[in-house]
Amino acid sequence: MSQDVMPSATGLPQRRELTTKPRFSDKVFRGIVTTGGLSSLLLLGLIFAFLAYQGFSILKMEKFSFITGSQWQVVLNDSGAIDKANTAFGIAPMLVGTILCAIIALVVAVPVSVLAALFLTFYAPPALKRFLVAIIDLMAAFPSILFGLWGFFILMPSAEYWAKLLHKYFGWFPAFKMEVPIFTRSPFVAGVVLAIMVIPIVTSISREVFAQTPLDRVQAAYALGASRWSMIRAVVLPYGRSGVVGGAMLGLGRAMGETVAVYTVLNIVYQVNWHVLVGAGGSVASMILLKFGEAGAQEVKALMAAGLVLFLLTLIVNSIANAIVAKSGGKGR
Structure with a gap:
């Protein structure tokens, strides 16, 4: 003006x-x-x-069987052309693996991220807070291959031990049941690696939401004699619940679209596997990376279709997350 x-x-x-x-x-x-x-x-x-x-x-x-089918095979006839009658493309095993690894990542990452955000917002001294915030922001910028190599050489032995403990004490649960004791390069290991990658995203969003808690509500809780933890339970967590959910869904979108890290630590097997501790599984992104180099023209088109499905799935998840974060920012709950 x-x-x-x-x-x-x-x-x-x-x-x-x-x-x-x-x-x-x-x-x-x-x-x-x-x-x-x-x-x-x-x-x-x-x-x-x-x-x-x-x-x-x-x-x-393929129609809808492209999503529900469990076979990925390219059959050539005598002339070397593709036999469309026997060729089948279905990404159901990889979709199951994608969702399974992403859920494991969220189960591990969200509690750690929320606790880290609460510590940074309400407990950490200013100097320590600045240092930790810088480290978390730096982790979000790390290349995926570094997480994959770290997971393969450093994390995998410890994760295999944790997987054995889960199988020993919770083997009665169907997801932890194992018919073949192969713990190496399982969806559990891939999920833990993805959790390390998701933690910076969820922590940053949760910290921003917690920092926007209205000061009058915080002071009112203290005036009524609440301790710091009581104030967090009664005021901060209800206020920032939707923001945490939105941040978790943004992390879910990152986990579902991850390629190199999952490919490094997961044994890619084209079969539907709901057992998180078995060393077999895969994801849509890792399958594309695995098959793209030796794919023919028709199979490349199938991989593009798989990428389209993953693109739409990630776009839907991120859109829902943005809507939830916007709602929490506008209404504070």
């Missing part, structure tokens, strides 16, 4: 004229921001269009 003051003939300033006409710099800034936002949407739309164009023929051929 600009204000123009013109002197009058008597030397006194005239009444100021208020105008809502934006300045040139405001127009330039608005144009840059609008272009950036629209370019992001355009890029997202182009990715969707490319995957849909490449994978449409496979989706049309």
Whole structure:
């Protein structure tokens, strides 16, 4: 908003004229921001269009069995062409593996992230808080391959021991049942590695939500004689519950789309596996990485269709998470 003051003939300033006409710099800034936002949407739309164009023929051929089918085989006839009658593409085992690893990651990551966020917000000294926040932000920027190598060489022996304990004491639970005692490179190990990758995301979002707790509610709880932990249970956690759920779902989207780390620590086997401790499983992203190098033209289209399914699944999860975070920020519950 600009204000123009013109002197009058008597030397006194005239009444100021208020105008809502934006300045040139405001127009330039608005144009840059609008272009950036629209370019992001355009890029997202182009990715969707490319995957849909490449994978449409496979989706049309397989229909809903592409999601529910458990076979991925390419059969060639005598002339070397693909035998469409016997060729089948189904990603059900990889979808199950994707969801299973992501759920394990959330079960491990969310409690740790919430406790870390509460510590940083209400207990940590300022100097320690700044240091830990910097470390958490740095962890979020680590390449996936570093987490995968760390999980393979450092975490896997300890995770196998934890898996054996789970099987020993909770083997009666179907998810922990094992017919073959192979604990190496299991969905459990992959889920723990994904949890380490998800923790910075959930911690950062939870910390921001907890820090927005209205001060009057906090002071009212203290005035009624509540301790710090009682105040957290009665005020902070109810206020930030939706934000934590939104952060967890953003972490879920990251876990479902992870490729290299899962490929490094998980034994890719194309079969439906609901047993989290068995060394067999996979994910859609790791399957694409495994098969893309030696795939023919038809199989590449099938991999593009699998990428489209994963793209839509991740987009839906992130959209729900953004809606939940926006709701918590607007209403505080």
